[in-house]
Amino acid sequence: MDMDAFLARLQNYVTLPGPTRAAMSSVRHVLRQMPRGKSIINEGEVLKRVHVIQKGWAIRKRILEDGRRQILNFLMPGDIFDLQAMIDSRSDHAIETITLCEVRSIPTQEFLALVSEHPALASALWWSTVQEEGILREHIVRVGRRNAIERISHLLIELRRRLILSESADADESVSLPLSRQLIADAVGLSPVHVSRTISSMRRMGLVSANGHLRVLDWDSLASIAGYDDQYLHLDARPLDMTGCVNVGDRETTA
Template identity: 40%
Template sequence: MNHVIRKLEHFVHLSAADRAVLNRAAAQRVRSFAARADVAREGEKPKDVHLILAGWACRYKQLDDGRRQILSFLLPGDICDLNVFILEEMDHSIGTITPVTIADLPREFFDDINAEHPRIAAAFWWETLVAAAIQREWTTNLGQRTALERMAHLLCEIFYRLQLTGLTEQNTCEFPLTQSDLAEATGLSKVHVNRTLQDMRAGELIVLKGKILMLPELDRLMSTGLFNAKYLHLNHDGRQLDAND
């Protein structure tokens, strides 16, 4: 739960009791999935909210002819659709990219925190607002940014989101996405993705070795992708609040 709590405390300071509640809830039902497996499928009736404890996953839609659009990447600390249990059925699927460990949180847990733990509830609302802001940026990516801008923007976003949960080291982070994943997320062909990554390497914007991404000049990459991190609300530090609690 360290990644989850670190992320939530960026928005709202959590007391020791709040952190204990989260740890207990996350330990009740933990499941592990292999890479490239479905956690939830479109059309299924959702029962619980999934919390990503470890690994990378994605939301996606798949057309009848097999074409797939990745709607968002889900990283450690992310909550998969906070209020999903109010739906009659899933309107999208959630699939893993790497092996993933999730905690299933039942509806009763959210009823309890809304009544008894307002700071956890507030942190979850922050999580929802940031997820919606990320979705708006993805829409802008698909509609307005060039291929190079899309890719640069996506890489900056992933790096900052991983940094928020302590999963970066200086200018380096894990990067298990394939070129097919990137194509499905950016609306580009695999050939176009390959060409774009080659151009970024040649311009010394990125270094990709195996499943490790290095950003030698983050500021220049941000400029290339027209990236402004304000939508991630990184300047909000909830840990500064109620510091004596």
């Protein structure tokens, strides 16, 4: 597979010119295979590279002093992270694989050079930041104002939607998700046993099947239970004409 997951995802909304695509595939990088449960970035770690998930799933997470864990987001093929390496030295959260993963890392400087030479890429990254913020906000709503079954349903639907965008899944295919009860619990702010109970009842309703891997049977009912609305993913977004704009060149900084 020479088609990069990252590229595939970006192409959803920006058509990247040939030279840009070429430059992206030839940029200096490291491709690492990592087993499940391995930490990619630790909280407080100094960031020196930008990463792209090539295969597999990972999570962003925060751990409180007493061990409580909150999953902030799921990362799947094509997702880029640690863009903030470009201005900020330390990560405020950790990143960990939850399946076998292939992760590509690009040194910050190389990445910046790439972006500066390929404007369409800058615009694409800006879009991906907007989308990610939307996802974070929706996660707040999910956890803050929805009950157990709504939270879980809403999460599952988002994940499928994003999986389809990443081109790792087809729309009709009944996607199977690599999620344990514990992961779901820490993502939506419930206890694992309550998640288990809730999923059991969803199974009884014929919404999902859960022998081994979790599999959704009825996306439509799920969406209506969850009150799901795509808008926050900004799938309709089209880049504005940014000609001649946003040239982050030299900086005049002190401190």
